[in-house]
Amino acid sequence: xxxxxxxxxxxxxxxxxxxxxxxxxxxxxxxxxxxxxxxxxxxxxxxxxxxxxxxxxxxxxxxxxxxxxxxxxxxxxxxxxxxxxxxxxxxxxxxxxxxxxxxxxxxxxxxxxxxxxxxxxxxxxxxxxxxxxxxxxxxxxxxxxxxxxxxxxxxxxxxxxxxxxxxxxxxxxxxxxxxxxxxxxxxxxxxxxxxxxxxxxxxxxxxxxxxxxxxxxxxxxxxxxxxxxxxxxxxxxxxxxxxxxxxxxxxxxxxxxxxxxxxxxxxxxxxxxxxxxxxxxxxxxxxxxxxxxxxxxxxxxxxxxxxxxxxxxxxxxxxxxxxxxxxxxxxxxxxxxxxxxxxxxxxxxxxxxxxxxxxxxxxxxxxxxx
Ligand SMILES: Nc1ncnc2c1ncn2[C@@H]1O[C@H](COP(=O)(O)OP(=O)(O)OP(=O)(O)O)[C@@H](O)[C@H]1O
Ligand SMILES: [Mg+2]
Numbered sequence: 001x002x003x004x005x006x007x008x009x010x011x012x013x014x015x016x017x018x019x020x021x022x023x024x025x026x027x028x029x030x031x032x033x034x035x036x037x038x039x040x041x042x043x044x045x046x047x048x049x050x051x052x053x054x055x056x057x058x059x060x061x062x063x064x065x066x067x068x069x070x071x072x073x074x075x076x077x078x079x080x081x082x083x084x085x086x087x088x089x090x091x092x093x094x095x096x097x098x099x100x101x102x103x104x105x106x107x108x109x110x111x112x113x114x115x116x117x118x119x120x121x122x123x124x125x126x127x128x129x130x131x132x133x134x135x136x137x138x139x140x141x142x143x144x145x146x147x148x149x150x151x152x153x154x155x156x157x158x159x160x161x162x163x164x165x166x167x168x169x170x171x172x173x174x175x176x177x178x179x180x181x182x183x184x185x186x187x188x189x190x191x192x193x194x195x196x197x198x199x200x201x202x203x204x205x206x207x208x209x210x211x212x213x214x215x216x217x218x219x220x221x222x223x224x225x226x227x228x229x230x231x232x233x234x235x236x237x238x239x240x241x242x243x244x245x246x247x248x249x250x251x252x253x254x255x256x257x258x259x260x261x262x263x264x265x266x267x268x269x270x271x272x273x274x275x276x277x278x279x280x281x282x283x284x285x286x287x288x289x290x291x292x293x294x295x296x297x298x299x300x301x302x303x304x305x306x307x308x309x310x311x312x313x314x315x316x317x318x319x320x321x322x323x324x325x326x327x328x329x330x331x332x333x334x335x336x337x338x339x340x341x342x343x344x345x346x347x348x349x350x351x352x353x354x355x356x357x358x359x360x361x362x363x364x365x366x367x368x369x370x
Contacts, residue, residue: 018114019067019107022254026052026064027108033059039083041159041201043111046079052108053079053101065250067104068097069243074229075101081227082109082161087182087204089167089223092231095297098207101231102163105205110160115151119166128152128164128177129187142191149196152178152204153187159201167206168218175222178204182225211295233298237283240271240298247302248309257306258313263320267305269361270325273352274301277333277343282351289347292333292340304328326364 020027027044030052036045044052051058053075055066068075081088082105090098106113117127130153136146155162167175181187185198206226208218218226234240244267252259274296276282280289294300308324316324333347334340352362 016254019103020111020113023052023065023067023104023107026058026062027111029058029060029062030064039201041199042083042109044108046083049079049105049108050075053104066246068101069239069246070097070232070234074231077227078105078229079109081229082203082205084227085185086227087206087225089218089226089228090205090207090231091210091228093210093233093297094295095299096231096233097298098209098231099165102165102205102207106161106163110155110158110201112158112160113163115155115160115162117151117162117164119164119168119170121169121171123170123174125174125177126150128174128181130189144192147189147192152181153196155204156181156185156187156196156198156202159199162202162204164204164206166209168208172217172219176219179221179225182222233278237268237271237275240275240301241268243298244271244301244305248305251302251306252309255306257309258318260309260312260318260320263305263309266308266320266322266325267301269322269358270301270304270329273329273347274298274332276351277347287351289351290343292335292343294332294335294340296332300332304332322361322364323367326361327368330365330368 014021030048031044034045034048036047038045042049050072051064053066053068054072056064058064078088078090078101088102088105090102092098103113106115117123128150130150131148132142133146133148136143140146149157152162152164154160164178181198182204185202187196187198189195234243241264245264248263248267251257272283276289277291278296280291281287282289304325305320305328307328308320311324312318312320330344333344348362348365352358352365355362
């Protein structure tokens with residue numbers, strides 16, 4: 001069984017390198033000084049994994065950038081779960097960094113975040129177990145060589161962390177194929193009369209979206225095999241501004257966008273607009289507003305600002321202005337033209353317009369339409 005070989009060089013010019021590639025130097029610096037006990041098969045101790053995620057400084061002075069910004073406890077519970085025989089289920093509303101955290105956990109623990117199964121309504125059991133190279137299967141009959149392992153089977157063999165994205169979008173019978181994997185730590189191959197046995201270090205991280213609840217709920221048998229960690233929406237506006245500015249910076253660097261200084265004012269405003277519309281009340285608690293149908297997640301705020309920066313850098317004067325974020329904000333808010341259009345219009349007139357220091361934003365938003 002061989003690992004998938006990338007079709008093109010995956011390090012030099014990949015549009016989006018994997019976490020273990022982007023942060024190889026950080027992981028190496030942490031590993032070098034890491035004298036705490038490592039669970040079998042782990043390349044770092046749980047303590048060092050948490051430091052990789054939360055940021056800080058390695059013993060040799062290497063700066064560790066924070067990946068997850070939020071409660072330390074959330075990260076500690078997630079990491080320590082993976083050191084037990086229970087799998088980890090990350091749930092939360094859209095854009096709360098479930099996918100992001102799971103990628104970085106796999107990168108820090110196993111040095112490989114690519115053993116991934118994407119859950120959809122069409123995911124088949126083979127995606128969790130194994131399939132066959134049919135040319136060989138027909139020519140030679142079932143054999144080890146004709147077997148094509150799933151990412152999960154590969155992770156079992158290597159003692160690595162596997163990931164399942166959007167677990168609850170998969171049909172329930174497909175989800176249940178995970179039960180044997182998680183409880184017996186084996187995957188029987190009936191056709192060969194053999195089984196794949198998980199090596200130490202194997203575990204699984206699944207993500208599920210709160211909004212999908214009820215689509216294909218987890219069976220209780222499967223749920224019992226997971227420790228659930230809920231990723232919260234950022235507590236305060238400051239936390240969210242912090243997340244957005246850091247991620248926008250990192251994204252700008254990885255996309256080689258020209259630098260746009262002093263974008264903090266617009267970031268604050270985008271975050272404030274999103275938070276107020278999400279919560280249905282202004283930050284000062286004085287005015288009730290209606291909430292639109294979209295989620296207005298932190299992730300969407302990040303992309304509104306990143307798009308704004310691309311606009312400012314290439315077509316503006318190199319500074320982020322309200323005009324660069326206005327259409328992005330409107331696009332995120334107005335998902336349904338009729339009902340959300342009304343919500344947005346009302347918010348513009350009753351909140352944005354009333355703030356003296358937001359006049360320029362009001363004008364920019366009016367220009368892109370209501
Ligand atoms: N607390 C946070 N710390 C760091 N980054 C965050 C945080 N919250 C959101 N992000 C950023 O938001 C972006 C989107 O996150 P991600 O795709 O992981 O969300 P998700 O929870 O998987 O959403 P979905 O349910 O839509 O799949 C990422 O770029 C991530 O860096
Ligand atoms: Mg996700």
